[in-house]
Amino acid sequence: MDGDVMKKIYISYSWDNNTNMNRVKGLVEDLEEIYKNKYTIVFDQESFKNRIQDVDRFMLDNILDAYIVIVFITPSYVEKANKPDNGYGNGGTVRSGVEKETSYLVTRRNQQAKSIIPVLLEGSDRPKYIEGLSFIDKNKNSDIIRELKDMIDLFEIEKEKDETINLIDENNVINKVSIDKIDINFNFEGEPVRVSGIICINNNYFTLRHDQIIYLFKKIISEDSCNEQKVQRTFSNKYFFLEFTSNQLYEKFLDIIKDALKRYIEQLLDFEAKYEICSREPMNNQYEFKLATMERKVWIKMIKFANSLDWSNGKSSWNIFQENDCFIHVFSPIVSNNLKYNFGQHAILYAIKNKNLYYDDVDVYVKINDIASKYDKREISVRNTWSINMVFEWLKNEFVPFFCKRNQYEENIVQFEECNQYKKDIFSQAQDFYMSNKVVVEKEELKLLRDVLVFCLSKKTVGEDSYYIKSKLRISDDLNTTEEIRKYIESNKYTKYLMECSNNSSMADDILRCIKSFTDNFSTHKINDYDITYCERKIKSLIDKMEKIKLLEKYEF
Known part of the structure; x- marks a missing residue:
């Protein structure tokens, strides 16, 4: 991608009535005039009309490349964007352009939310995937173009700040030249494994944190560290500036890091396989994994329902809970009428307020520490301590259907975090x-x-x-x-x-x-x-x- 190519602003909208189409077209023309020497405005109407290429390919490629995406929202747009599967097919029906765009915009929302600028042209509803974002409301802002320009300019300023950090000048940089003696020792501990280290350079010792070592590992994988034309080797990133006196010493340094990287990767893969979390992303640095989302009132009722099935309250196969007012504790007593499970704790499910401020929802999650730290001597199995995926399958296929049936709820009151739902090829x-x-x-x-x-x-x-x-x-x-x-x-x-x-x-x-x-x-x-x-x-x-x-x-x- 050549440096002189202008950045793109992609326009997402719904082809509905002529009034809205003319509004969008007029706004696009104004943007083209303002940014004619700075941005290419990708407005697909003419491209589709001329059939210059496959429509899906045009949309998806331009969304990927776009610096900013502007979403013009109408009731028609909301209806299409809020289809149950967010654009991945709806009962065999033909998908609209909005549906096809939505799955890619959901990903963009998670990765770079500020690069999406919603404009509410008509109505008051917004698609689920952009709720919580700042937006322009035509009902409150008559000068949409001015508001758009302000938001685009603000995004540019924030983006430039992120990209102009001088990594080498950050704090804790190890700056050493003429290195003739170097060694690194790595320490691996915990589950999931955390790595720390000590680097010795010319008899000077420096400690390395987990995040610094991971940065080092990524550099080894992602950058070409070898250049046969250089005699004196230099290794630099935001934590190091190292100059070696010989190729042999430089290669030794790299080999030590590569060996540690291999060991760390192997331990991570073993950890993910053991707890069945390969396709799930942790919510935070406490290694908590989200399983579902529901209304807060439903979660509260679910806790009360589980408490009514405390293991001491009855002898049914569902008396496998230990009463608690804050979370759901799945626990089998010594004498149980559920023959599938052995005595002891199987799982604890917690809830936290969802980040979406417009809904009173909670995210239900589990903690690795409940499985790995406190009960690491118990076997991970359906009969004993449950893996992340086992908890998910039990919640989705057993407990929620049972809860809904007993309380006359529809099962769709819970939105499950399907780990492969939006997985790309x-x-x-x-x-x-x-x-x-x-x-x-x-x-x-x-x-x-x-x-x-x-x-x-x-x-x-x-x-x-x-x-x-x-x-x-x-x-x-x-x-x-x-x-x-x-x-x-x-x-x-x-x-x-x-x-x-x-x-x-x-x-x-x-x-x-x-x-x-x-x-x-x-x-x-x-x-x-x-x-x-x-x-x-x-x-x-x-x-x-x-x-x-x-x-x-x-x-x-």
Whole structure:
């Protein structure tokens, strides 16, 4: 992505009545005039009319690239955006553009909420995914353009502050030159494992915190630390500025860190497998995992219902609770009529106020410490202490249905945190990752990506995506068919262009965007599962890098 390309502002809206359409069009024209030398305003009406490329691909690609997304809200927009599955198919019906956009905007909401600017054009309701965000209300602000400009300018200022921190000048930087003696010792303890360390440089000792070491691990994975042309090696990041006197010493330093990284990754994977949390993200640094959301009054009634089934109050198979006014404590007595469980604690479910200020909801969660610390000698199993996933399955499939039946509730009063509900295919994940992270991509890995794209082109005809693929790969030749594009990408001319590329991560991002037009759920020419598996194996090194860094970031705090 060239430095002189203008940033994008993407416009999300619903195609409903002409009045609202004309309002949106007029506002877009005003924005184009204000920011004509600064931003490209992506307003898809003309592109769709001219069918310049696949509609899904156009929307999703531009949402990914957008610096800011402006959402114009009308009752029609709210209705479409609030479909039960947030855009992942609704009983086989044809999805609207709003539905298709929503799942990507939900992800953006979680990662960079301030980059979404909602504008309430009509009505008072807003889509669920943007509740809690600052918004412009036409009923209260007659000058929408001025309000939009203020919010865009404020976002720019805050973004620039984030991006101009001088990492090397932060506190606690270890700045050493002419290093001829260095050693690092790492200490691993706890569950989930936390790592600390001591680094000895020329007989000076420095302690390393968990977050500093994780940063170090990420640098080793994501950056090309080796340069055979350099004799004196330099290793710098926001915690270190180290200059070594020999290649051998530098390589020794890297090898020690790589060995510790390998050990740490193995312990994290063992931990996630043991407690069945591989697809879940912790809520905070206390390793608490969200399982569901419900109204506070429902949660209070649920606690009272569980207390009525205290193990001392009866002899049914449901008398497996220990009375408590603050949480639900699942506990089997020594003598129990539920033959599935052994004596002792199985799980504790807590609740905390949901961050959405507009609803009186609570998030229900479990703590790893209740499983790992207090009861680490008990077996993790359905009969004994439950894993995170076991608690989730019990809550969803047993307790909530039983509670709803006894209290005459509909089961949809609880929204469960399905860990795979919005999981993207691996190529979409890789594209997101290499787009947003400065991770080294080797030339040979670029060739492998090119080979995967060639393979996909040999399997399916791309149709409308041919324009998209040519634009992403910067192919200027007059190529009209899938076969012509495939042969060109295989040619020596394109290989030479690939090898001379100065920004491998950007090139990897572009090729992955082309590949995912054959692999994601929006594709009209998706390859089969066997072919997708083959493609995944071809780029295993890129996927491994991504998954290691994402795992480290998950436990970085």
